[in-house]
Amino acid sequence: MSDSNFKVDTDSDGIALITWDMPGRSMNVIDLTVIEELGAIVETLVADSAVKGAVITSGKDTFCAGADLTLLESLTRAFAEMAKTQGEEAASKVLFEESRKLSQLYRRIETSGKPFVAAINGTALGGGFELCLGCHHRVASDNPKTRVGLPEIKIGLFPGAGGTQRVARMLQPADALQLLLKGDQLRLSRAKAMKLIDNVVPAADLVKAAKDWIKAGGKAEAPWDVKGFKNPGGLVFSKAGMMVFPAANAIYRRETYDNYPAARAILQTVFDGLQLPMDLALQVESRWFAKILRSKEAAAMIRTLFVSMQDLNKGARRPANVPATKLKKVGVIGAGFMGAGIAYVSAQAGLEVVLIDRDQAAADKGKTHSHGLMSDQVNKGRATAADRDAVLARITPTSDYGALQGCDLVIEAVFEDRKVKAETVAKAQAVVPDIVFGSNTSTLPISSLAENAKDPAKFVGIHFFSPVEKMLLVEIIMGEKTGDVALATALDFVRAIRKTPIVVNDSRGFYTSRVVGTYIREGHLMLTEGVPAAMIENVGRMAGMPVGPLSLNDEVAVDLAWKILKATEADLGAAAIDARQKQLLSDLVEKHGRLGRKNAKGFYDYPEKGPKKLWPGLADLQPQHLDPDTIDIDGIKKRLLAIQALETARCFEEGVLTDVREADVGSILGFGFAPFSGGTLSYIDMMGTKAFVALCQTLEKAHGARFKPTKLLLEMAERNETFYGRFAPGARRAAA
Numbered sequence: 001m002s003d004s005n006f007k008v009d010t011d012s013d014g015i016a017l018i019t020w021d022m023p024g025r026s027m028n029v030i031d032l033t034v035i036e037e038l039g040a041i042v043e044t045l046v047a048d049s050a051v052k053g054a055v056i057t058s059g060k061d062t063f064c065a066g067a068d069l070t071l072l073e074s075l076t077r078a079f080a081e082m083a084k085t086q087g088e089e090a091a092s093k094v095l096f097e098e099s100r101k102l103s104q105l106y107r108r109i110e111t112s113g114k115p116f117v118a119a120i121n122g123t124a125l126g127g128g129f130e131l132c133l134g135c136h137h138r139v140a141s142d143n144p145k146t147r148v149g150l151p152e153i154k155i156g157l158f159p160g161a162g163g164t165q166r167v168a169r170m171l172q173p174a175d176a177l178q179l180l181l182k183g184d185q186l187r188l189s190r191a192k193a194m195k196l197i198d199n200v201v202p203a204a205d206l207v208k209a210a211k212d213w214i215k216a217g218g219k220a221e222a223p224w225d226v227k228g229f230k231n232p233g234g235l236v237f238s239k240a241g242m243m244v245f246p247a248a249n250a251i252y253r254r255e256t257y258d259n260y261p262a263a264r265a266i267l268q269t270v271f272d273g274l275q276l277p278m279d280l281a282l283q284v285e286s287r288w289f290a291k292i293l294r295s296k297e298a299a300a301m302i303r304t305l306f307v308s309m310q311d312l313n314k315g316a317r318r319p320a321n322v323p324a325t326k327l328k329k330v331g332v333i334g335a336g337f338m339g340a341g342i343a344y345v346s347a348q349a350g351l352e353v354v355l356i357d358r359d360q361a362a363a364d365k366g367k368t369h370s371h372g373l374m375s376d377q378v379n380k381g382r383a384t385a386a387d388r389d390a391v392l393a394r395i396t397p398t399s400d401y402g403a404l405q406g407c408d409l410v411i412e413a414v415f416e417d418r419k420v421k422a423e424t425v426a427k428a429q430a431v432v433p434d435i436v437f438g439s440n441t442s443t444l445p446i447s448s449l450a451e452n453a454k455d456p457a458k459f460v461g462i463h464f465f466s467p468v469e470k471m472l473l474v475e476i477i478m479g480e481k482t483g484d485v486a487l488a489t490a491l492d493f494v495r496a497i498r499k500t501p502i503v504v505n506d507s508r509g510f511y512t513s514r515v516v517g518t519y520i521r522e523g524h525l526m527l528t529e530g531v532p533a534a535m536i537e538n539v540g541r542m543a544g545m546p547v548g549p550l551s552l553n554d555e556v557a558v559d560l561a562w563k564i565l566k567a568t569e570a571d572l573g574a575a576a577i578d579a580r581q582k583q584l585l586s587d588l589v590e591k592h593g594r595l596g597r598k599n600a601k602g603f604y605d606y607p608e609k610g611p612k613k614l615w616p617g618l619a620d621l622q623p624q625h626l627d628p629d630t631i632d633i634d635g636i637k638k639r640l641l642a643i644q645a646l647e648t649a650r651c652f653e654e655g656v657l658t659d660v661r662e663a664d665v666g667s668i669l670g671f672g673f674a675p676f677s678g679g680t681l682s683y684i685d686m687m688g689t690k691a692f693v694a695l696c697q698t699l700e701k702a703h704g705a706r707f708k709p710t711k712l713l714l715e716m717a718e719r720n721e722t723f724y725g726r727f728a729p730g731a732r733r734a735a736a
């Protein structure tokens with residue numbers, strides 16, 4: 001037996017300490033060898049009459065990060081191969097048996113007859129936390145960084161190693177469903193209050209406390225295996241149960257529009273499982289788990305939201321020839337809405353920040369933003385007053401450009417005005433001529449802004465999304481002359497502030513704004529065709545978007561859309577815009593002064609009290625009105641997603657995007673493109689390029705040339721290719 005992932009020490013009291021410490025890894029994860037080794041250790045200990053019980057802990061800073069997702073990927077790949085040669089049924093059987101091994105191991109621990117205690121020294125997530133739940137007792141060390149939880153739903157999966165059944169028997173069913181469906185990571189205080197953790201002790205006492213529980217006669221039996229056990233929420237078919245499950249179903253529909261098979265599986269598994277004894281309930285869970293593992297949605301979400309995101313975070317696009325930049329001090333020019341946010345996230349990451357605005361008062365106001373955000377954290381117990389003071393101490397607000405001396409990087413977030421931006425570059429470069437300069441412009445081409453710089457090779461777009469502290473994505477834009485040092489520095493900065501970067505080439509609207517613009521435009525055009533506004537908004541969410549296109553336009557500002565449309569017409573001619581959209585925006589902005597949420601008047605009204613409501617005047621701006629009963633909902637849904645996927649394919653073909661991973665990750669993190677699809681290009685791959693081209697052609701006939709499939713798509717459809725097949729991640733296309 002190889003036990004290289006675990007060390008076992010049995011003390012003189014007969015209590016075994018199993019220390020999980022995978023060699024060559026910074027964190028413990030569950031893979032096949034772990035399952036085999038832990039299984040063998042458990043059997044040895046159970047067979048040894050000298051052993052009274054066991055404590056499981058970790059030799060790393062954290063307990064366990066969960067299952068190795070590459071293991072899950074390889075399981076599903078093996079399933080697909082086997083299904084081809086031996087048929088779906090035989091393959092399903094093997095997948096079921098393989099994917100339940102972990103669940104069986106945890107059940108073996110639970111029913112071994114000897115007490116097992118989880119000594120949780122740090123974060124325990126997913127399969128790692130399920131191991132803790134499979135133990136008879138859980139003690140944690142009071143490490144403020146520790147988080148526990150079952151976040152599988154975030155990548156289209158659900159806890160398949162007993163997690164759904166154990167939490168459903170430990171918590172009220174509504175709380176259990178919430179934990180499983182939201183995938184929240186809990187602090188220890190919360191986990192203890194929910195009784196998911198039994199005890200929290202000082203780190204130095206952790207193992208002793210675990211062993212003491214065994215010595216004090218801790219029982220080797222889970223509550224649900226004791227005769228007469230009652231679920232905390234009572235029977236499913238009871239008055240209390242009926243208060244929860246039908247409502248949960250309705251909430252599930254409202255929140256997911258039935259787009260997430262894993263969420264549906266959680267509801268089903270908990271509902272069915274609570275009516276069964278534990279062993280049968282675990283079988284039900286395993287069946288659903290194997291089914292979800294095979295779902296296209298899980299495969300796409302794991303690929304984009306785990307594998308690709310991790311690749312990008314680790315610097316997949318960083319030029320290897322540039323040594324790591326050690327950023328210590330950054331300058332942020334423009335302390336307005338965006339600049340204040342950039343200063344905050346930088347200071348929070350431990351960087352010194354010089355925050356410049358036109359006068360001291362404006363710069364100070366920018367810093368106040370950080371004060372507000374940190375105070376919120378303190379009030380919520382997520383930071384201490386000392387943390388707040390330390391973050392604030394790192395931000396120096398000033399109107400003196402001389403303070404930029406010593407900065408390793410400068411980012412401007414001044415008004416969206418070429419002249420103001422040019423002046424800013426000149427003033428900054430008079431002080432720090434040689435460092436990399438980043439622009440947070442959202443619409444101005446980077447290549448032309450770079451002309452103001454002393455060295456355009458050191459000029460790069462660093463495009464943040466609002467609100468900066470919440471949005472995980474940063475879009476880095478390469479101007480024609482941007483060089484490797486600028487790119488590497490920008491990527492090092494994004495890594496330092498713990499956000500995810502995508503790197504795109506310069507283009508009108510770059511990548512994200514360009515694609516988002518098509519979603520918003522489609523909403524506008526539907527309105528002009530006579531689709532009721534409420535229907536457009538609801539169908540946008542049904543399609544999987546976080547908000548409808550009209551709400552989204554209100555958030556980014558209706559007058560901004562109007563400004564961009566006018567600029568596009570001026571630069572590219574009348575054929576580049578849609579006259580119906582022009583009329584609508586002109587009416588809204590020029591005639592009715594409806595600018596969006598910012599003046600509480602957009603597609604919606606924003607009363608001081610109560611929720612926003614669609615503006616009744618919209619109906620008067622519609623040249624025609626369709627009978628809602630005649631509208632093809634599924635058609636609108638597809639139209640709203642297809643236009644974005646098609647625009648992404650265009651960006652890819654033009655070389656604005658050069659890596660399929662960035663297209664997908666950018667679309668989900670940047671504008672919330674239907675996460676279950678895995679992103680804009682995965683959406684095409686999931687549907688199949690042939691079917692996508694056919695859909696575009698149908699839409700082209702009905703709605704015009706903007707749906708015309710591109711040359712590349714036609715070629716790929718002809719050859720039955722996928723984006724991920726033809727442009728394997730990492731194999732970049734040359735910029736056009």
Ligand code: NAD
Pocket residue numbers: 333334335336337338339356357358362412413414415416417420423424440441442443463464465466
């Ligand atoms: P804002 O008006 O809130 O802030 C701009 C700030 O720049 C103001 O505080 C202003 O006083 C300051 N400023 C102007 N000229 C200056 C100068 N010469 N020197 C120093 N400070 C100067 O605008 P914002 O929304 O923060 O946008 C800033 C930039 O970020 C723009 O380029 C915008 O396109 C871009 N952007 C905005 C968003 C968004 O959602 N608002 C998103 C991404 C990018």
